[in-house]
Amino acid sequence: MLRSKTTDEWRSIVNNKIWDLPEGEKRILSILKLSFDELKPSSLKQCFAYCSMFFKDFDIEKDDLIQLWMAQGWLHPCPNKSLDMEERGNEYFTILLAKSFFQDARKDYGGNVTKCKMHDLVHDLAESVSKSRNLHSLFLSGEVLDLESNLLNFKSLRVLNLYNADIMELPISIGKLKHLRYLNVLKTRIKTFPKSIGQLYNLQTLKIAYQLEEFPREIANLINLRHIYFGRYVKVPSGILGRFTNLRSLPFLKVGKETGPRIEELSGLNQLQNTLSIYGLENVRDGEEAQKANLVEKKHICKLILEWKLDRPSHNVENEDDVLKGLRPHDSLEFLAIHEFMGVEFPSWLLLAKNLKQIELLGCNKCEGVPVLGHLPSLSCVKIKRMENLTCMGSEFYGDNHVNCGNGSSKEARPLFPVLKTLHIEEAQNLIEWMEAPTEGGTRVVFPCLKKLTLIHCDQLTSAPSHFPSLKRLVIQDMDSGGMPIASYPMWGDLLICRKGCWKTTRILHIYTYLHVRS
Template identity: 80%
Template structure:
């Protein structure tokens, strides 16, 4: 049993053995043995609890861990410095590795977010569950019964999709309640007694609700709160919830609503944080957010309103500079920034893996990024004032070139895999890397996308690992295409050219050099008259081609 890998277990789960009653019994007994091998009683309880979900239900990992936490099964061992949710993640990984979970869904960072249980695994969970735990109530869509509040020891009240318009006024009597989910109900207001649920850890509010219950300010043990984008949150509430681990977003108010200073003490926030309405941040207030102390935040979105009067953009530079995150940040998205320069703290964001710059229309240049060792994805969209991507983009001056006076060449953009530049309509020139570093730039770049860069007339020529090139809506695409598809390129597998003007022929040797080209998609490139001038012929050059589309013009030579 211990020798079986998770892949072997999955193959067993998918086999036809399940189709026979005898085979089903045998597999069930094997699964029972695997369950018995779980050493920790609390881990067995966590597995058995999964029987509370319907068969074939999409189980959200974070929600499941919060439910385990509400039951009190995730208290970490004294010899480990782990929080309850860290222990929950450990348990989830163990159960996943043993194939008790399947059909997983992952997020942008490759982390598991959802899973399901095979029917027989679900049956096992029901079998090993001693009894339906009266500390949990899961709604089946029915109306909440008045006798529910008689269960004073209730820890979990999951009313997801229940046909209810209100909660009982006496809900505050559920003093031990730690988890309350009323998503997708018709509830419009909460009773004031909600503020008496002092042990509540997780609260999920219907997204259609417009008024945030002020009484929630009393729930100082709250770890997770979920609400919709249009919720009107009064000022002074969120700042009191200093134990929060997750917050869907903070929308900074102008005259009403929360101020950015309410983030000051929320240093336990984990994973994702989105801050919108940054045009409403007054001079110096950004420092009160204290983002630099929030070491558990891995993804940060900073958003300004795109359409706003000019007097609302005077302090954008200072605000962004003052919103310096902790150095552990991995994903950064900046939306609607109308300042002129990007923050200096980007120079030392060495753990950054992904950056998106969206609608930063006043910036004339891009940030220095090429020296960042872990950066794997860069997305630049809607930068109207960007005219030049110069040598500073590569970060050459910020790379340690070895010891002392050594001229050892270190790679620029050493981990970058995808680069997208879109709607940079005034971009004219994209310069090569500095001459002494040209041979070590973009060593891992696999996907390059250029869309709506109408005036671009030059691009670099060194992309040693490029597999996918997409160029769309470019009137003067001839020279950039010739440069990118130079004789040095031999790794291309996917080429898409849509609505591109300029080239009359694909660069000589391009098809011949890229023997693994499998996808060639050319649409409405009106000046293109020649695909393959090579003497060997199109069929010889494109032996690996599995998709070909050439549309809306006459091809003179193939």
């Protein structure tokens, strides 16, 4: 980093002759080259040069790029740091982004960069400094002729990227690529793998075509896998996923009933990172079995999606309260989605979700109340949809009993929903009352940061809180004439209302903005 440079190093940069060059592309390239020369360690330079493999204006996925760097062996951690290879790669990516070698960064819900591009001049620089003979990578797309012969000529391959290649099968010789660490066959027509796939013992990243019919059991031998991607409808035999204890990426687990993986296969996968989706939870027998997933030990999972099958027999839902209780995640979780849960109450572990930023409850039709959320210090977005049994949102929603007061000499309690910015309630057709927060005779700040409130298909709602100090946008859509409890309150910002059978919301926004300006 620049702060670590000595006086002589700074003097050398200042006195460099590139500053005497006239304005233009040549000078810019020279400055970029100087920035490249200053990159340390040398493996960071190799990582940047590798980006010449991508076409100009290509959308580079950060995680994929890090996995490619990892396959080349450039992400070994420093002796004085405890970072694993993925963390090291993320550090390199951040440095290159900060130095403007990457641009047009796109971010996810949590503000984390997921994609980027390279400016054409930066791409030209990467081409000029790369040494392709040392890359050990083969990228093939479109029509591929005689893949068998191609592979025999590249026995030292570390990366084989066949993304979008017009192939139907992998040759048996794939097993001879003993050094292969990255294999991508996404968007190909491959439906089966040769058994020799099980000989790729050094494979770290495997991206499988989504129409693959079934995992070959030989994949169980690939115990060095750190990232695996496959489609939701691939038949995964039981007992395989649990062997991959080094896994950092697993797109989902679809719990089987008589065949397929069991939820306990997640038990030892405590290195999983980022997002984990668990489908087919109707096939989990009880809370004890759910606990075997050991989600509470998976501290690197930021986003968790829990989903039951929508059209399942109603007589099999008695155990769902216990199952959800048993799926308690680590307290570091930031995003939680619960879909089609048919239990009657939400688990108490939500009380401890101090790092939770977003929660999404879809199709929880048997629940008569919402979770205790008002005390959560990081919660910024709440989405509630299709809760047919919800009739009242009261003290349990605010979680008043779980909010500690300030110092002992003050009667003023801490704010409720202190950082919530977005609240979306939809298809709560039996919701009648949304109560004000309890005050117990003192002052209470509620929704201090709420900027957007959306109510859709809440036909019976007749009362709601009257104070939203920061609200900028209110959307009330597809509600009966009696169900407009908030529309009469004074508002600042956009007011968007759409009654049943009325105009489209975009037109209503224009009309209400126009009327507001006229008044």
